[in-house]
Amino acid sequence: MLVDFGFDLAGRTDPRLWRGLALSVLQALVGVVPYLVLYFALEAVFAGRATDALAWGSAAILGLCLLLVWVVRAHAMLDNFAATYALVCDMRLRLADHLGRLPMGFFTRRRTGALADVLTGDFAIYTEVVTHTWGLVVANLALPVCIAGVLFLTDWRLALLAVATLPFALLGAIWSQRLLVRAGLKLTIAKADTVGRLVEYIQGIAVLRAFGRTGAKHAALSASLAQLEKQSLRTELAPAPALLLYGFTVELGFTIAAVAGAWMLTGGTLSPAVYLLFLVLSLRFYKSLGELGIYLAELRFASATIGRIRAYFGEPEQPEPATPNAPAGGDVVFDDVSFAYEEQTVLSQVSAAMCPGTLTALVGPSGSGKSTVAHLTTRLWDVDSGSIRIGGVDVREMAMATLQQHIGLVFQEVYLFRDTVLNNIRLGRPDATAEQVLAAAKAAHAHAFILDLPQGYDTILGEGGYSLSGGQRQRLSIARALLKDAPILILDEATASVDLDNERLIQEAIAQLARGRTVIVIAHRLWTVQHADQILYFECGRIVERGTHAELLDLENGRYRRQWQAQQQARGWRIGGATLLQLQPGSRSLLSDEPAEI
Ligand SMILES: Nc1ncnc2c1ncn2[C@@H]1O[C@H](COP(=O)(O)OP(=O)(O)OP(=O)(O)O)[C@@H](O)[C@H]1O
Numbered sequence: 141m142l143v144d145f146g147f148d149l150a151g152r153t154d155p156r157l158w159r160g161l162a163l164s165v166l167q168a169l170v171g172v173v174p175y176l177v178l179y180f181a182l183e184a185v186f187a188g189r190a191t192d193a194l195a196w197g198s199a200a201i202l203g204l205c206l207l208l209v210w211v212v213r214a215h216a217m218l219d220n221f222a223a224t225y226a227l228v229c230d231m232r233l234r235l236a237d238h239l240g241r242l243p244m245g246f247f248t249r250r251r252t253g254a255l256a257d258v259l260t261g262d263f264a265i266y267t268e269v270v271t272h273t274w275g276l277v278v279a280n281l282a283l284p285v286c287i288a289g290v291l292f293l294t295d296w297r298l299a300l301l302a303v304a305t306l307p308f309a310l311l312g313a314i315w316s317q318r319l320l321v322r323a324g325l326k327l328t329i330a331k332a333d334t335v336g337r338l339v340e341y342i343q344g345i346a347v348l349r350a351f352g353r354t355g356a357k358h359a360a361l362s363a364s365l366a367q368l369e370k371q372s373l374r375t376e377l378a379p380a381p382a383l384l385l386y387g388f389t390v391e392l393g394f395t396i397a398a399v400a401g402a403w404m405l406t407g408g409t410l411s412p413a414v415y416l417l418f419l420v421l422s423l424r425f426y427k428s429l430g431e432l433g434i435y436l437a438e439l440r441f442a443s444a445t446i447g448r449i450r451a452y453f454g455e456p457e458q459p460e461p462a463t464p465n466a467p468a469g470g471d472v473v474f475d476d477v478s479f480a481y482e483e484q485t486v487l488s489q490v491s492a493a494m495c496p497g498t499l500t501a502l503v504g505p506s507g508s509g510k511s512t513v514a515h516l517t518t519r520l521w522d523v524d525s526g527s528i529r530i531g532g533v534d535v536r537e538m539a540m541a542t543l544q545q546h547i548g549l550v551f552q553e554v555y556l557f558r559d560t561v562l563n564n565i566r567l568g569r570p571d572a573t574a575e576q577v578l579a580a581a582k583a584a585h586a587h588a589f590i591l592d593l594p595q596g597y598d599t600i601l602g603e604g605g606y607s608l609s610g611g612q613r614q615r616l617s618i619a620r621a622l623l624k625d626a627p628i629l630i631l632d633e634a635t636a637s638v639d640l641d642n643e644r645l646i647q648e649a650i651a652q653l654a655r656g657r658t659v660i661v662i663a664h665r666l667w668t669v670q671h672a673d674q675i676l677y678f679e680c681g682r683i684v685e686r687g688t689h690a691e692l693l694d695l696e697n698g699r700y701r702r703q704w705q706a707q708q709q710a711r712g713w714r715i716g717g718a719t720l721l722q723l724q725p726g727s728r729s730l731l732s733d734e735p736a737e738i
Contacts, residue, residue, distance in 0.1 A: 145274075146266070146446035149453055150230040157227070160219030164275050167212045168282030172290055173205045175421050179294065182413035216275055224270045228263060235259065235449065241457040241540070244520040245481065254332035256339065258452060261331060262445045269442035273435050280432040287425045294414050301400050302422055305393035306429075312386030313433045316379040317440035323371075323378035324441050328448065330364075330371040337364040379437055386433040394426045458519065464539035467531025467546060470496045470627030470658045472517060477526035479516060486512050487681045489526070494674075496627065499659040501669035503700065504678030510662045512681075514630045517660070518547055530628065548621035548657075550650075552633040554613040558602035561590050565616060568624035577623060584619035584649040586612070611645065618649040629654065632662045643668070666704050675700065 147153055181198045184190045236259075239246075247255075291299035341348065341361050348354050356362050401418055404410035472494040479487040487509045494500045502510040515521050517528055519535050527534045535543055548568070556564055565577050565586075572580075577597070581587045589612050593599040601608065608616065614634055621629060631650060647668065650661075663669045670689040677685035677692065677700045685692055685700050692700035 145270070145443070146231070146450060147227055149234065149446070149450065150227040151234055152227075152230065154223035154227055156219040156223035160216045160223060160275065161278050163212050163216035163219065164278040165282045167209055167216060168279055168286050170205055170208050170212060171283055172286040174202050175287070175290065175417065175424070177201050177205075178420065179290075179413060179417040182416050183411075186411065186413050220275050221271050224267060228267045228270075231449070232259065232263060235452060238453055238455075238457065241460075242455055243458045243522065244515070246455055254336060257328070257332040257335045258449060261335070262328075262449055265445050266442050266449070269438050269445075273438045273442070277432065277435045277439055280428040280435060283428045284425050284432070287421050287428075291418065291421060291425075294417060295410065297404070298397055298401050298410070298414075298418050301397040302393055302418075302425065304396065305389045309386050309389040309393075309429065309433070312382050312389055313436055316382030316386060316433065316437045319382055320375070320379040320437045320441050321444045323375040324444055327368075327371045327375045328445075330368045334361075334364045334368045337361045383433060383437070387430055390426050390429050390433075394422050397422060458522065458540070459536070460540055461537045464542065465533045465537045466542060467533045467538060469531035470546065471531060472628060472658055472660070473529045474513070475527045475529065477516065477523050477528060479512060479521065479524050481512075481521070485681060487516070490681070490683055491526075492674075492676055492683065492686070494658050494660060496658045497656055498673035499654060499661060499669070499671075501672035501675045502660065502662045502678060503664070503666060503669065503675060503703070504684075506664075508678035509681040510678050511632055514549070514632050514660070514662065517628075517630065518549065519543060546626055546628055548624045548626035548629045550614070550617050550621050550629070550631045550634045554617040556601045556608070556613065556616070558600065560595075560598050561593065561601055561616070562597040564601055565619045565623060568620035568622070572623050577619075580619040580623040581616075583622050584615045585645045586615040586619050586649075589615075611641075611643075615645065615649055622649075626657075628658045628660070630660045630662075633664060634661075666700070666707055 147157070177198050181190070181194060184194055239255075288299060288303060291302060337360055341358060345354070348358055353359075398419065401410060401415050405412065405415050474490050474492045477487055477490045478485065490509075490513070492500070502513055504510060512521075516523055517530075517535065519540065522536060527536075529535070530538070530543070530546055557567070562574065562577055565581060566572050568580070569576070574597075578587065581590055581597075590597055590599075618634070634650065661669050661672065669675065672689070674686060675689060675692055676683045679699065685695065685698055687695075692698055693704065695701055
């Protein structure tokens with residue numbers, strides 16, 4: 141298709157859009173009437189039939205036409221703006237919804253900047269062109285068609301000469317669109333790169349400042365901006381030769397017809413009134429065509445933009461079952477699960493069962509695949525082989541909403557949205573009452589520090605809002621999970637980066653969460669999970685040891701045993717016979733008050 145309007149992406153059409161376009165055509169029709177009035181007035185003048193009544197009548201019709209054109213144009217614009225903004229709003233929401241259903245691999249393969257550029261920049265270009273340019277294209281197409289009609293009715297010879305060069309002009313228009321789209325594609329890549337670099341720059345500003353690499357000293361950003369500058373200029377200049385050809389061909393038609401008309405006039409085969417009308421009409425005719433060339437190129441550019449947006453809509457969503465099954469219970473079973481993010485296998489033949497009311501700890505070296513277990517359970521990715529069952533049902537056979545209801549998550553990195561504390565906790569259950577949120581915050585040991593915030597529960601958090609410490613963020617995240625009240629709870633290094641005092645508070649909060657649920661804890665600090673019902677030790681994507689803390693410590697040369705000993709030494713577990721926990725009595729292990737020793 142020459143132009144892709146993309147309205148199907150909004151999932152609906154808007155009648156106001158078609159009405160706006162019909163009004164643009166009406167505007168063109170009304171716009172021709174003054175020229176006809178002028179023609180009849182000129183005929184009367186040249187024939188010596190001019191009267192006051194004719195002059196006043198013509199003036200009245202011209203005034204009326206002006207008013208009508210103004211009213212019709214205003215309505216056309218209003219209809220067009222209202223319809224387009226509403227449709228673009230729907231498109232953005234549908235795309236946001238679609239992105240939420242894509243497998244996480246989609247996001248890791250793309251830079252945030254490229255995505256942000258599509259959602260903001262591409263939609264902005266598209267909106268601008270559809271609101272402003274489309275109406276102008278229709279108006280500048282309808283007007284020359286109407287004028288050409290009048291010209292053919294008054295003198296077909298002149299009319300033929302006037303349109304003779306138009307096929308060549310059309311070639312110029314098509315060429316200019318091609319050039320613009322080609323340059324525009326490179327501009328889009330440059331823009332996405334710059335947006336990505338800017339996001340990276342702002343997110344990493346503290347690091348860059350520490351290393352004195354801000355502003356022009358940040359080479360990657362400077363290079364990206366320079367490339368954007370170069371590509372922007374190229375895009376502006378790219379269609380220039382084709383547009384020049386277009387303009388020249390259009391004006392050549394006028395010149396040929398004007399000269400031929402003058403020749404016919406002197407030869408007595410053309411009346412002065414018709415010639416004058418021709419000159420006036422042709423000026424309007426060619427002006428419209430000249431503008432049309434530019435607007436068509438812009439429209440084509442916008443349709444290339446919608447092509448990129450369409451490509452995102454075309455990304456396959458994570459499959460959902462046609463007839464979903466509901467899990468019966470909260471037990472989690474990994475059955476011979478293997479998985480690779482890209483080429484490299486990350487989990488190999490992992491099998492494990494986790495029952496309600498028990499705590500399973502996943503431990504092992506960095507990169508051994510522990511977090512991947514959480515990713516697969518929550519279907520951020522799908523297993524390559526084997527299956528994960530919850531309550532006897534494969535997670536791929538459940539509706540995504542059911543799966544989400546069944547799992548509460550607490551990550552090391554807590555994302556706070558730009559909203560009040562209350563609503564940040566409510567993320568766990570959007571329909572929760574304020575009382576329920578407060579109860580969850582109290583159980584998560586978050587209530588006290590929330591009350592100390594400037595506006596308590598109404599304090600705005602997130603970007604540009606109030607900042608919380610790592611431990612406070614964690615407790616907020618636990619409050620979210622508590623509020624959600626899901627039968628399965630996954631904690632991914634929830635206490636990894638907090639001090640001992642915060643660790644104690646967080647662990648107490650986690651202990652609240654754990655009761656009666658299937659709990660999976662990913663931990664590096666082994667003392668925090670020593671009372672787990674089972675400990676799975678991962679290495680290179682395989683479970684190489686499993687058992688309770690005591691059982692694993694009994695394994696001669698066991699990996700868990702070695703790691704435990706190394707950690708105890710590192711903590712200075714025994715300092716002259718006293719334990720560190722005795723020195724810092726606030727610290728306790730998960731679900732237990734006492735540290736274990738070997
Ligand atoms: N989104 C991803 N795309 C590609 N590879 C990934 C992705 N996430 C993790 N990996 C790789 O998968 C392997 C296992 O990662 P995973 O995060 O599961 O390990 P982990 O045991 O939880 O590590 P850590 O304890 O450091 O958090 C690593 O080699 C990691 O580089």
